[in-house]
Amino acid sequence: KAGVTQTPRYLxxxxxxxxxxxxxxISGHRSVSWYQQTPGQGLQFLFExxxxxxxxxGNFPGRFSGRQFSNSRSxxxxxxxxxxxxxxxxxxxxxxxxxxxEAFFGQGTRLTVV
Amino acid sequence: xxxxxxxxxxxxxxxxxxVTLSCTYDTSENNYYLFWYKQPPSRQMILVIRQEAxxxxxxxxxxxxxxxxxxxxxxxxxxxxxxxxxxxxxxCAFMKHGGNQFYFGTGTSLTVIP
Numbered sequence: 001k002a003g004v005t006q007t008p009r010y011l012x013x014x015x016x017x018x019x020x021x022x023x024x025x026i027s028g029h030r031s032v033s034w035y036q037q038t039p040g041q042g043l044q045f046l047f048e049x050x051x052x053x054x055x056x057x058g059n060f061p062g063r064f065s066g067r068q069f070s071n072s073r074s075x076x077x078x079x080x081x082x083x084x085x086x087x088x089x090x091x092x093x094x095x096x097x098x099x100x101x102e103a104f105f106g107q108g109t110r111l112t113v114v
Numbered sequence: 115x116x117x118x119x120x121x122x123x124x125x126x127x128x129x130x131x132x133v134t135l136s137c138t139y140d141t142s143e144n145n146y147y148l149f150w151y152k153q154p155p156s157r158q159m160i161l162v163i164r165q166e167a168x169x170x171x172x173x174x175x176x177x178x179x180x181x182x183x184x185x186x187x188x189x190x191x192x193x194x195x196x197x198x199x200x201x202x203x204x205x206c207a208f209m210k211h212g213g214n215q216f217y218f219g220t221g222t223s224l225t226v227i228p
Binding site (some may be wrong): 090 | 209
């Protein structure tokens with residue numbers, strides 16, 4: 001059974017640009033969550049999607065958005081990139097919503113904004 | 115709001131020895147879960163052990179065990195017979211019952227010395 005797949009693994013963007021990151025959950029998993037990991041702020045929750053609906057959102061500006069497709073794959077988008085958006089973005093998938101205690105994480109996308 | 119505190123930024127242990135990583139948390143919830151995740155250089159977060167707050171018995175997974183003190187809001191991880199592959203960042207995390215969001219500590223970098 002394939003694990004959580006995040007693409008791309010590495011990304012370099014320029015300030016002001018936008019970026020889209022992708023996460024393919026484990027087959028059969030319907031919940032996808034996103035986290036931002038930085039040395040200064042640690043791991044912070046961005047949002048969670050289940051059945052194509054955003055169920056919960058963390059304390060991030062509106063430049064951060066996401067969506068989920070009918071096959072449970074999820075994308076997150078960051079517009080008007082800032083230097084502070086440089087981070088490791090982790091995706092986690094779970095079988096169901098409401099109790100993500102069986103979450104499995106991907107290897108992340110390392111975003112560098114220059 | 116939930117907070118998780120890991121007061122040991124870095125630790126080291128000799129191979130085959132035992133080490134304990136500390137974690138405290140603050141919550142007003144009565145039902146919740148606590149986790150230890152390991153993040154090796156590959157960046158993928160791997161679940162080490164999970165504890166359900168309503169269970170008094172401490173969780174154990176092979177060489178990994180926890181000391182869960184609910185009243186003191188303490189959740190330490192003991193690694194026995196440390197192996198070189200245990201070298202990684204270790205994150206303590208909290209999730210409330212029925213929740214979909216992890217609250218992570220700042221992590222402890224563990225180095226196993228041969």
